[in-house]
Amino acid sequence: MSDQHALQQFIDFLQAEGKNITRERLDIFNEVLHQKSHFQIKDIIQKKSNSKHRISRATVYRTIKTIEEAGLIKYIRTINDEKIYETVKEHHDHMICEVCGKIMEFYDRDLEDLQNIICNSYHFTPVRHTMKIFGICEGCQKKK
Amino acid sequence: MSDQHALQQFIDFLQAEGKNITRERLDIFNEVLHQKSHFQIKDIIQKKSNSKHRISRATVYRTIKTIEEAGLIKYIRTINDEKIYETVKEHHDHMICEVCGKIMEFYDRDLEDLQNIICNSYHFTPVRHTMKIFGICEGCQKKK
DNA sequence: CAAATAATTGAGATTGTGTCTCAATTATTT
């Protein structure tokens, strides 16, 4: 999904919600798109409180929440319980290295299928899920 | 595992760590055992700041952390991101109802095996994991 | 277009969770 397309989705969401398309909102959304794959709100706040057209902390929080509501970003929690955001792509799960903190994404069809089967057997209708495997990544194993 | 056994485990841990076995620590641990299966720290703080032998907030936090380190409790995060503690039994995963907040525990051997296989294929050594499936429980489906 | 109305923003106050500090208390060791 191109940045342009993502931007359009955000604009559509704002319009659908009757929210104005302001410079601040677009600015923050662009900043999100230009972040590395996993970022934190404080990164955005930092960037935006220095930048040419500075934006307040409150507005960053408000807008990140809006982007989240639009379903374009979501967060996971690291070992130290910090929120790490990522842009929403296809569904995937995570492996997180307990040594270096590296976050790896993976998707396994069989795993997903099996989860649904299990839910069925509990008469539970799954809507979404998160799965995080903590452990040691290849690099950190070799180093040790 | 009986409460007595759990208590003994806690005492053993304290001794192993060279920590004193104080009334406050035992009191808080007992309170944990008497909570319903999923509880929050604020519940304990509330209970203990009124009780006959009151205990300070700081000590509750300190002791909960110790019990966590002993591996006797752990927490999961709900939809609204609150920490919910549970006593550690055999490993299991969770289904959480988005309507009524009910937390169901489940264990599926095939799912666990598959996770390990996936980790292998990524040369990732798993240590622990959490998996939460959010959705709608049987009761809430019928109600609607 | 100008006035009226509505939405958004920024600054700082406030809330909530958890940790830290340090003097007083309690437990353990000598």
Next chain:
DNA sequence: AAATAATTGAGACACAATCTCAATTATTTG
């Protein structure tokens, strides 16, 4: 019993996130 060490409570502090409200900016209306 005295000396030493650990623990506790109270409140200060740190931090993330939200809230309040006046000022600003955008949108709607006549």
